[in-house]
Amino acid sequence: MASVFAPAVRGVLGRSLSLSSNLDLLVGVRMGAGMVMGRVVSESIGYLTVCQDCGARLECWGVQALVGTSLQWDVAMTCSACGAAMFVCDDVPLAGLRDQLLSEHGAARLRVTSAQGRSVALMRVLRAELKLDLAEAKTALGRVLAGEFSGTLPEIELLARKLREAGISAVAARP
Numbered sequence: 001m002a003s004v005f006a007p008a009v010r011g012v013l014g015r016s017l018s019l020s021s022n023l024d025l026l027v028g029v030r031m032g033a034g035m036v037m038g039r040v041v042s043e044s045i046g047y048l049t050v051c052q053d054c055g056a057r058l059e060c061w062g063v064q065a066l067v068g069t070s071l072q073w074d075v076a077m078t079c080s081a082c083g084a085a086m087f088v089c090d091d092v093p094l095a096g097l098r099d100q101l102l103s104e105h106g107a108a109r110l111r112v113t114s115a116q117g118r119s120v121a122l123m124r125v126l127r128a129e130l131k132l133d134l135a136e137a138k139t140a141l142g143r144v145l146a147g148e149f150s151g152t153l154p155e156i157e158l159l160a161r162k163l164r165e166a167g168i169s170a171v172a173a174r175p
Helices: 006-013 019-031 097-105 119-130 134-145 153-165
Strands: 002-005 041-050 057-067 070-079 085-090 108-112 170-173
Touching: 041 097, 041 153, 057 097, 057 153, 070 153, 108 134, 108 153, 119 134, 119 153, 153 170
Parallel strands: none
Antiparallel strands: 002 085, 041 057, 057 070, 070 085, 108 170
């Protein structure tokens, strides 16, 4: 897990940053890390908590983004009272953040339109991308074919991209 603390950012840039410019900086830093670019798909959630430094209200933003072929989780936190700020970048969400995203935005579903005769290829992608054994892949295949396979929009878009690479027409969609 990588963290960037606002005092270091203020020292480099010579000014304080707003939450939105902090998120722009965070995304810019992550994008410049040699990642394959494509259409970025992201969802975010804003929430409040208590600042550990001063006890005031702490504004937080959690973001899940699909950048190229990588799912990323970023959290930005800033306190308007004391100026404390922290940024956390990881490939694993903070506890409860994924559930908050699903509650706020709803689940995206994987839709496949050319799966006829492609079950083996579809299962191969499911096994590789989701790290499933054969029995789990068969269950997942049934859920995909029934239109019931769901997750966050970035998660489902990543799977849809992998399926399209395998020649299977697939999209991430909201119900």
